[in-house]
Amino acid sequence: MxxxxxxxxxxxxxxxxxxxxxDLGTPCGVFRYARLPGGRLGxxxxxxxxxxxxxxxxxxVRVAAGLEALQRADTIVVPGVDERHVAGPFPEKALRALQxxxxxxxxxxxxxxxxxxxxxxxxxxxxxxxxxxxxxxELARRYPRVxxxxxxxxxxxxxxxxxxxxAAGLDLCLHLVRLDYGSAVAADSARLAVMPLERAGGxxxxxxxxxxxxxxxxxxxxxxxxxxxxxDPVSLEAIAKRAGLSVRTLSRRFxxxxxxxxxxxxxxxxxxxxxxxxxxxxxSVEQIATRVxxxxxxxxxxxxxxxxxTTPQAYRRAFRSAPAA
Numbered sequence: 649m650x651x652x653x654x655x656x657x658x659x660x661x662x663x664x665x666x667x668x669x670x671d672l673g674t675p676c677g678v679f680r681y682a683r684l685p686g687g688r689l690g691x692x693x694x695x696x697x698x699x700x701x702x703x704x705x706x707x708x709v710r711v712a713a714g715l716e717a718l719q720r721a722d723t724i725v726v727p728g729v730d731e732r733h734v735a736g737p738f739p740e741k742a743l744r745a746l747q748x749x750x751x752x753x754x755x756x757x758x759x760x761x762x763x764x765x766x767x768x769x770x771x772x773x774x775x776x777x778x779x780x781x782x783x784x785x786e787l788a789r790r791y792p793r794v795x796x797x798x799x800x801x802x803x804x805x806x807x808x809x810x811x812x813x814x815a816a817g818l819d820l821c822l823h824l825v826r827l828d829y830g831s832a833v834a835a836d837s838a839r840l841a842v843m844p845l846e847r848a849g850g851x852x853x854x855x856x857x858x859x860x861x862x863x864x865x866x867x868x869x870x871x872x873x874x875x876x877x878x879x880d881p882v883s884l885e886a887i888a889k890r891a892g893l894s895v896r897t898l899s900r901r902f903x904x905x906x907x908x909x910x911x912x913x914x915x916x917x918x919x920x921x922x923x924x925x926x927x928x929x930x931x932s933v934e935q936i937a938t939r940v941x942x943x944x945x946x947x948x949x950x951x952x953x954x955x956x957x958t959t960p961q962a963y964r965r966a967f968r969s970a971p972a973a
Contacts, residue, residue: 656692657828660721663697663711664742664765666733667704670814671759675725678821682829682837690829694721698739705730718745721754723824727817728760734783735790736768743769750808757809757824759817766810767791775805780813830966831923867891867905871913878918878941884910914941919955922948926964933960 659679663672672695679691695709696717702709718724724746728734746769750756758766763779764787766772773793778784784798797803802811802820811820826834870891874882887910888898902910918940925936937948952960 657690657723658721659691659693659723659725660713660717661693661695661725661727662715662718662742662746662765663695663702663704663709663727664729664733664738665703666729667702667709668728668730668760668814669704669707669709671727671762671817672704672709674727674759674814674817675757675821678818678825678837679723681840682825682833684829684833690825690833698742715742715745718749718754721749723755723757724749725821726756726758726762726765728758728762728780728814729765730761734761734764734786736764738765738768746771753807755807755809755824757811757820759811759820760813763787763810764790766808767794771808772805772810775808776803777805777810778803778812779810830927831920832927835920835924867901871906871917874914875917875921878914878921879939880941881943882914882941887914915951916955918942919951922952922960923956923963926960936960 657679659675661672661675676693676695680689680693682690684690694713694717695711696713696715697709697711698715700710702711726746743765746756746766750769750771756766756771758779760780761783763772763777764783767777767787767790772791774795776795776797777787778797778800779787781798784796787794788796800812801816802809802823809820809824811817822834822838825837870887873890874887884895884898888895891898893901899909902908902913906913908916921940922936922942925931925939929936931939933948934945937943937945940948942948942951949960952958952963956963958966
């Protein structure tokens with residue numbers, strides 16, 4: 649939903665006892681610094697809770713507002729809670745406030761074990777949800793009506809979103825920025841968060857712990873090289889040669905560091921660039937297809953529909969007005 653000419657989007661971050669400081673800071677950082685064209689802020693962020701002071705492990709969080717902030721919010725984010733509090737019980741008045749907000753259409757999202765709070769409120773019943781892979785079996789055991797998927801970064805069901813571990817919370821918040829204001833604003837927010845790579849919700853949570861990456865083995869220089877040559881036809885063999893690796897080793901490192909194959913990563917990079925051009929230029933779909941390396945408008949439309957779930961023209965109608973702001 650494009651909000652560039654509407655009132656500022658209100659985000660309420662709900663801090664419950666045992667809130668994880670990292671999870672709490674994630675939506676505050678991403679939404680607070682999201683800038684619209686012209687430098688205007690896109691969100692007003694407020695941390696709220698059932699009490700003035702909320703215990704948070706080694707910290708005590710003093711919140712700015714009570715639960716009434718949930719009634720005013722356009723988006724509510726529930727950060728994770730620590731292992732001592734994840735089993736609940738959660739403050740009943742907070743659960744009721746979440747139920748009321750969700751039923752009125754407010755967008756509600758959780759980070760990591762915040763999914764347990766949404767499940768306790770009944771917001772995840774009979775639908776898909778995720779949380780940190782370590783906590784997924786416990787979430788499924790405690791709330792059998794929730795269809796827990798431990799393998800994805802984030803998942804949406806209607807106006808309710810859940811995400812996996814801490815870093816996945818960043819991915820989800822950036823995804824919400826993109827839904828509200830388009831990919832250009834989300835990309836700028838990602839740069840501020842030092843997250844140059846966009847990860848899709850269906851990507852693996854990287855359950856297998858790989859050995860530390862040796863010095864010089866990072867794919868970052870190669871990814872930058874690929875992004876600067878999106879219009880060029882590049883084969884898997886050419887990418888491997890550029891990296892000085894065998895095709896097999898290249899594919900393994902791509903999966904370790906990006907969660908996908910080189911070809912899939914390149915397709916996503918091309919679609920991301922197409923999104924930016926659709927928002928910020930008047931180039932035709934055919935011209936954009938050539939500029940990002942798809943070769944034809946038909947190919948661009950096919951991959952755009954798969955990854956963005958809409959057509960290039962519909963995307964442009966939704967977000968083209970961004971530069972005018």
